[in-house]
Amino acid sequence: MNITLFYHSILSDWNHGNAHFLRGVVRELEERGHQVQVYEPENGWSLQNLIEGYGKEKLEELKTYYPNIRTNFYTLESIDLDAVLQNADLVLVHEWSEHELVKRVGEHRANGGKYKLLFHDTHHRAVTERESMAKYDLTHYDGVLAFGQKIRDLYLQEGWTEKAWTWHEAADTSVFYPHERKDFEGDLIWVGNWGDEERTAELHEFLINPVKELGLKAKIYGVRYPEHARKSLADAGIEYGGWLPNYKAAEEFAKYKVTVHVPRRPYVEALPGIPTIRPFEALACGIPLISSPWDDAENLFTPGEDFLVARSGEEMKEQLKTILNNHFKAKEVADHGLATIKRRHTCAHRVNELEKVCEELGIATSKIYLTPKEQVLNEE
Structure with missing residues (x-):
């Protein structure tokens, strides 16, 4: 699949705990041969705080742990959704995105977009800041991925979406794994x-x-x-x-x-x-x-x-x-x-669950489950 993801940031995890899971999902999708493009806002608060406090060299350090990590910066004024979403099969918009972006991507989907479109919620604001979350226009979205059953149910009860799935966070075990224990500090x-x-x-x-x-x-x-x-x-x-x-x-x-x-x-x-x-x-x-x-x-x-x-x-x-x-x-x-x-709880398990959602949405299984031959071609 060609997958486009709108995140608050994939480069920075300063006060942005979701970065762990989002990075792990991207890595897992790419390892399965999918083409993934990440977009994050230029001058996003997490990245700016990281750079101001610790310098751009931390972004180079990140690449030693995630060698293939990359992103595309956008502004609401300049982003060209026709170009960005031209070949997309699946689009995920994370809930830290601006209301305006969420609305515009939905409108683009309604005006002839051939992709499936999901909203991804990984925060408690649906309960604690319901008025703000209700302002997200999900009219033209195919559904919501919520990181807990309670959040999933709330989206359905409030009529914010017609379809929703529970999609818990999980560990990226390529980075989070037991290291050798020598002398405790x-x-x-x-x-x-x-x-x-x-x-x-x-x-x-x-x-x-x-x-x-x-x-x-x-x-x-x-x-x-x-x-x-x-x-x-x-x-x-x-x-x-x-x-x-x-x-x-x-x-x-x-x-x-x-x-x-x-x-x-x-x-x-x-x-x-x-x-x-x-x-x-x-x-x-x-x-x-x-x-x-x-x-x-x-x-x-x-x-x-x-x-x-x-x-x-x-x-x-x-x-x-x-x-x-x-x-x-x-x-x-x-x-x-x-x-x-x-x-039960690795990013690979969660991508398995995402693939099932893609099937339910009607994306061709030949795009969801790549054969070994197709994987090799994509990697080249």
């Missing part, structure tokens, strides 16, 4: 952005306080940490590492004995079944994971086996002691989680 690592005060109390209860009270050596990576957050980390003796390129997370996980998952409040309270990308990343890297409570309503994992669960700060301390003091239990949990990722 500390006990606990956490990778996550502070965000919009959506989990401040939870971070104190399940992360900062347990680390302080147990006297653990810990390091936290992420962006948008306000002064009060950095002070709390310092008071707990936690090292703050700032932004960590997403593709380097696997290397950092290998330096520590345990990590935790602290989901944002909207996912816990309003969006059961959606874990976000972080547990996929950790489990794929073979590090034991302990999670604060969230409802695995869609049975993606086996809580208690793929990862341990702590229902309170006190329980978190006990679970941390279990993992740190019992090598066999730590290995058992890590191995079980990694096996679940390999069996």
